[in-house]
Amino acid sequence: MFIQPKVYTKPSKAYEARAYDGNIEILRCQQKIPQDNSPLMEALGLPALSGLRIASSSSYRHGKERSLSHKSMCCLTSFEPPSLKIGRSSGARRKKCRIIRMVAETDDYDLKQMRDMAAARKRWDSLIREGKVKVLTPREAGYAIQLSGKTLLDVRPSIEHDKARVKGSRWIPIFEVDNNLDAGTVSRKFTNFMMGGWWSGAPTLNYNKQFLSKVEEDFTKEADLIVACQKGLRSLAACELLYNSGYRSLFWVQGGLEAAEEEDLAREGPQPLKFAGIGGISEFLGWTDQQRAAAAREGWGYRLVFSARLLGLVVLADALFIGAQQVGQYLQELRSH
Secondary structure, eight states, X not given: OBOOOEEEEETTEEEEEEEETTEEEEEEOSOOOOSOOHHHHHHTTOOOOOOOOOOOHHHHHTTOOOOOOHHHHHHHHTSOOOOOOTTOOHHHXXXXXXXXXXXXXXXXXXXXXXXXXXXXXXXXHHHHHTTSEEEEOHHHHHHHHHHHOOEEEEOOOHHHHTTOEETTOEEOOSEEEOOOOSHHHHHHHHHHIIIIIHHHOOOOEEEOTTHHHHHHHHOOTTOOEXXXXXXXXXXXXXXXXXXXXXXXXXXXXXXXXXXXXXXXXXXXXXXXXXXXXXXXXXXXXXXXXXXXXXXXXXXXXXXXXXXXXXHHHHHHHHHHHHHHHHHHHHHHHHXXX
8 A cells, every 4th residue: 555655845855755565764865964973063062973874765675775864763663664554543644644754854953963063164164274263282272371371261061161170261161061851952861862972971062142242241352362172173163153253362272171281281170181071981981082091101000990890880780680580570479479
């Protein structure tokens, strides 16, 4: 049984959803996606997006279907394909249509996000190439702060700033941790967690609408500002906003504070500047690049701490498994009596 295709069109692409013989095919047209944008998305606090390849109806019919995005696959595997039998309720069919539409809209958001990132990178490269924003290494930034009294503007979110910060810096985040509990934010938090947030500890961030106003309160348009974030990308976004607002003496810390050595900048806070951007299970187990580099310097004493943590997790998992078995047996005995 074949159902007339429904096409959802937007200004730049079209989605076609076909349901036939118990199968659902989502065809994406007119788009090509870069394979890996994980470093950029992670640096901006957004969830990494898996590669997406275009699927054609002819290849699908010959069993050569291409892969959808991770979000699309999760949505498609969360329900059974419709059988489309005669007599099926109209409510169930409407539900399937809503799910298909949700898949298309989610993929549309991913594509828009990726296009926006690519356009932003071009603008930022132009700012540096034309000399509108000067480039400093972390060590050069430290010299400028000490010798000429320039101010370092820290635009990182609070979760990174609280771990480590440059002494005497001014903190005004361009993105801040999103603590709202509305349906949209909860959905974004869940998606971020499932797509790697549990491992990296990257929080869900939201643009700080008061960023420019707070900078203008503290600094005149003639002030020399050294702008820094953790990895160097959010600070570029801040430089663009500041330049468009009239600031003409801007300096960008290349590589961010993560590229700084301990002797480069005077630090405050409980952790080294390199460790301010890590978190999640990877930090707990010591499996980040920063912690591996520290382990190579510190030796076996440093590594034993994280080995003990890993062993503790294994023991805890075993204890929970055995406990669950015991509870299951106990409940089964109660039913039998």
